[in-house]
Amino acid sequence: MVRIADNIIECKGALILGAGIAGLFTALKLAPFPSLVLAGTRPGISGSSAWAQGGIAAAVGEGDTWQAHAADTVTAGAGLVDPLVADFVAREAPERISDLLAMGAPFDRRADGSLAVGREAAHSAARIVHVKGDRAGAEISRQLALTALASPSITLAEGFHAIELAIENGRVTGLFARTGIGPQARLVLFRAPAVIFATGGLGALYAVTTNPLESRGEGLGMAARAGALIADPEFVQFHPTAINIGRDPAPLATEALRGEGAILVDETARRFMLTVHPDAELAPRDVVARAIHREIAAGHRTFLDCTKAVGAAFESRFPTVYAACRSAGIDPATQPIPVAPAAHYHMGGIASDAQGRSSLPGLWVVGECAATGLHGANRLASNSLLEALVFGARAASDIKGTISARPARGEPPAPQRFNSPAPPHVLRDAMTRLVGLERNAAGLTEALATIDQVERAGGNEPALLNMTATAKLVTAAALARRESRGGHCRTDYPLAQQPAQRTFLTLADAENIAAAPSAGHAVAQQ
Ligand SMILES: Cc1cc2nc3c(=O)[nH]c(=O)nc-3n(C[C@H](O)[C@H](O)[C@H](O)COP(=O)(O)OP(=O)(O)OC[C@H]3O[C@@H](n4cnc5c(N)ncnc54)[C@H](O)[C@@H]3O)c2cc1C
Numbered sequence: 001m002v003r004i005a006d007n008i009i010e011c012k013g014a015l016i017l018g019a020g021i022a023g024l025f026t027a028l029k030l031a032p033f034p035s036l037v038l039a040g041t042r043p044g045i046s047g048s049s050a051w052a053q054g055g056i057a058a059a060v061g062e063g064d065t066w067q068a069h070a071a072d073t074v075t076a077g078a079g080l081v082d083p084l085v086a087d088f089v090a091r092e093a094p095e096r097i098s099d100l101l102a103m104g105a106p107f108d109r110r111a112d113g114s115l116a117v118g119r120e121a122a123h124s125a126a127r128i129v130h131v132k133g134d135r136a137g138a139e140i141s142r143q144l145a146l147t148a149l150a151s152p153s154i155t156l157a158e159g160f161h162a163i164e165l166a167i168e169n170g171r172v173t174g175l176f177a178r179t180g181i182g183p184q185a186r187l188v189l190f191r192a193p194a195v196i197f198a199t200g201g202l203g204a205l206y207a208v209t210t211n212p213l214e215s216r217g218e219g220l221g222m223a224a225r226a227g228a229l230i231a232d233p234e235f236v237q238f239h240p241t242a243i244n245i246g247r248d249p250a251p252l253a254t255e256a257l258r259g260e261g262a263i264l265v266d267e268t269a270r271r272f273m274l275t276v277h278p279d280a281e282l283a284p285r286d287v288v289a290r291a292i293h294r295e296i297a298a299g300h301r302t303f304l305d306c307t308k309a310v311g312a313a314f315e316s317r318f319p320t321v322y323a324a325c326r327s328a329g330i331d332p333a334t335q336p337i338p339v340a341p342a343a344h345y346h347m348g349g350i351a352s353d354a355q356g357r358s359s360l361p362g363l364w365v366v367g368e369c370a371a372t373g374l375h376g377a378n379r380l381a382s383n384s385l386l387e388a389l390v391f392g393a394r395a396a397s398d399i400k401g402t403i404s405a406r407p408a409r410g411e412p413p414a415p416q417r418f419n420s421p422a423p424p425h426v427l428r429d430a431m432t433r434l435v436g437l438e439r440n441a442a443g444l445t446e447a448l449a450t451i452d453q454v455e456r457a458g459g460n461e462p463a464l465l466n467m468t469a470t471a472k473l474v475t476a477a478a479l480a481r482r483e484s485r486g487g488h489c490r491t492d493y494p495l496a497q498q499p500a501q502r503t504f505l506t507l508a509d510a511e512n513i514a515a516a517p518s519a520g521h522a523v524a525q526q
Pocket of ligand 1: 017018019020021022023039040041046047048049050051052053055056057136137154160161163197198200201210211212214215218252344345366367368369375381382383384385386387388
């Protein structure tokens with residue numbers, strides 16, 4: 001479709017869509033190469049980044065090694081992690097933590113001044129650097145936004161809602177974004193020699209999620225609609241312990257609590273993880289999430305009991321979780337916290353190479369919207385912010401080495417509040433019920449039909465088409481993967497198949513699967 005923009009802005013350097021940690025860190029690593037960071041919401045509090053509680057994984061603790069970190073990452077990923085990617089991400093992690101320290105990130109330290117490191121599930125060592133207990137995301141996001149604001153080469157612009165990529169002669173040359181409401185509404189074409197997507201995840205396509213409602217897979221959908229190759233979209237991670245107090249989105253009880261020794265119990269105080277996995281509460285996330293899901297399906301209520309492991313120290317050690325609990329009348333120091341699994345993290349995304357390049361020339365992808373091969377079928381806790389940092393640095397270096405800045409032209413209109421359509425409830429409900437922790441062919445086929453109905457009823461609204469494209473990719477790939485592996489559990493195909501293969505598909509492939517759901521695999525698995 002040809003779009004007529006009200007304004008055309010020529011950016012001098014890189015155009016970054018997304019002001020979470022991935023977008024801001026990439027801009028800072030690009031500096032002094034110029035960049036414009038565009039986002040829906042305010043940098044510093046934007047996206048999932050500001051909500052991250054645990055911290056960032058890096059082998060900086062005594063006796064820990066990057067090799068052990070890489071090995072844990074490969075193990076958690078259930079056969080689909082690219083070991084070369086795990087190696088370079090784990091190796092570069094301490095350097096990226098040093099970058100953050102230089103940018104002012106206030107990581108917690110021990111009495112001797114060394115970085116304090118915490119432990120999380122499926123890590124063989126204490127290696128999570130954190131800030132003020134559970135405030136890593138909020139504090140790092142705030143600090144990166146302040147540093148970016150002070151950088152003369154970075155322009156931050158909030159209040160723009162991107163809806164489509166601009167492609168000229170087969171190359172991504174920019175994007176269309178809306179700002180304003182009613183008569184004030186403007187469609188702006190931002191053109192740039194390099195476009196970077198740092199658009200985050202897709203949790204809010206699910207009815208029960210820990211993600212902010214702006215995490216709706218729109219970047220993935222935009223790239224897919226422009227023909228980009230998508231990798232592993234069926235792998236969605238469900239966090240086992242969202243606080244179950246009827247909120248949308250659901251607040252999170254960080255995994256670090258289980259690292260501290262908190263236990264999962266039912267309404268009779270039965271510790272049910274002991275019979276599920278030798279590591280009990282510290283088993284991989286998908287195992288813990290499914291165990292809770294099955295307890296709930298069997299009619300039980302499930303709780304995270306921190307009263308012995310954390311007790312009176314709760315308020316000072318985990319202030320964010322404490323505040324969420326208190327707002328619902330629960331004192332986590334003395335009472336168990338009601339918990340349920342919720343859509344939390346997307347392992348899949350826009351396929352990326354080791355420099356963050358997508359399959360579309362001119363488009364780089366960093367952070368949660370990308371599929372780099374690091375997470376495989378199941379992300380290791382606290383590896384996602386790390387991936388954003390490592391690939392942000394790599395993409396910045398690639399762009400600086402290959403792209404020249406050019407003169408800027410045009411002034412963007414003053415950004416304003418804008419309306420963007422929320423994902424319809426029927427879509428979110430279908431994703432949670434039918435494309436959630438446990439899936440089967442009948443449910444996935446029903447979900448594809450629902451996505452199709454939502455799409456047809458949407459009247460070509462581009463934001464909605466971006467969301468339905470993403471939902472379709474997740475669902476079609478889940479239908480095509482006739483096995484259970486990591487975060488993807490098929491009740492009709494409970495075993496893992498050998499050899500383990502990643503999924504690579506386009507939106508056209510997903511549409512073929514949706515058109516003939518019983519026809520079998522139509523996607524490239526390699
Ligand atoms: C509650 C919670 C706790 C977590 N804890 C941890 C943790 O401890 N450690 C860890 O490693 N990971 C954690 N994660 C995951 C991690 O926070 C995310 O994977 C990471 O922050 C993603 O960063 P990002 O920069 O890629 O995307 P985000 O931070 O989500 O930012 C996305 C940006 O894209 C913008 N955007 C998206 N679409 C559009 C559009 N169409 N137009 C304009 N702008 C758009 C948004 O406005 C936003 O600025 C947690 C996630 C959640 C939800």
